[in-house]
Amino acid sequence: MTETNDPVITPAQAWQTLHEGNARFVAGNSSHPNQDANRRSSLIHEQNPFAVIFGCSDSRLAAEIIFDLGLGDAFVIRTAGQVIDDAVLGSLEYSVVTLGVPLIVVLGHDSCGAVTAAKRTVDTGEMPGGHIRNLVERITPSVLAAQRNGFTEVNDMVVEHTKQTAERLVESSQLIAAAVEEGRTAVIGVSYRLAEGAADLVSGFGALAHPSVLRSPRA
Template sequence: MSIPAPHALTPAEALAKLQEGNLRFINGQNEHPNQDGGRRQSLVSGQDPFAVIFGCSDSRLAAEIIFDVGLGDMFVVRTAGHVIDSASLGSLEFAVDILNIPLIVILGHDSCGAVTSAIEAKKSGVLPKGFIRDLVEHITPSVFAAERKGFTDVNSTVVEHVKETSERLVDRSRIIGDAIAEGRTAVVGVSYHLSDGEAQVVSGFGLQDD
């Protein structure tokens, strides 16, 4: 099987571009790049995003806004609590193996409702109804991991869940693991602060050789 051609940006360069955009957002200096009619027309025949965001579905976590990017810049996959399932995993593998995206960002945030539900379910021993239960069961291992480190509050647990999600993604996906080993992509865990807009890097795989 042939190895996909590398992206024009390295994983480290892609991360730097996101961090620059986030700094503009924090400082209220958004440039709103790639959001006009010309950009829209240029993407009709194809796309070449430089990052894939696997983030929480929370309405306060609009990835293109907090990183100050535009159309065609990011491939976005979202589930409540950035829980990995077969559809999200397939989407991330598509981003890496077909679109050759050099950076995967696992994006969590303060006061996450899904993480809060998992913490409360663990404390009470009562699981929620319907498929929300499945969501909580996927997050609960991160709650235990946080507690082993002495963290019981939601925001510290969110950080641990971001780290755990990053590790699970690399462990579960051979496609992504191989891409990291080949230096074609990296996985970075980021925790977003609702109050000041900062997207803080908390973990990473595959950046050390860039």
């Protein structure tokens, strides 16, 4: 990975680009930008992504596809249930500090298997084995928070987990928190609906130049 010092767009402009790309995807009009040989050649010595997308590893949640992006557009990090660990935090800090990415997107989705497993553990008291246990333990607080707020469905818990993960990123990283405080970066939570293909904004941290762009494709 090579750093670049090229100027970047604002957090609001970054979300607007993602929002418009998702709208094209939902409508079946994806333009598949920045995917040709010239684009590939232009990225040999540097990268300048305008967003970092931290999402679930689910095979149905391919970030570049659902936001209609191309090579070099997004710095993508994925773990099951978008669970945070040291490698994730280090990758996110790299994207913000070295690459100057103005927007961090925490991307969850409905029917998430990892959140479903955490809900099952809360409901039954039975903990899965192996390293899956670690995933469940990290998601369980979000499941409990959703239940305290009266939500019992998995998809509502997914939204709560997405919100809490975005908040936890800012709380866990001094570098990201400083970037948010200084207005260089915003952190948003986005929940993806598998059936419609729509990515809905559910939370946000940090000032944006044009808050009116913070709307979901439903708007």
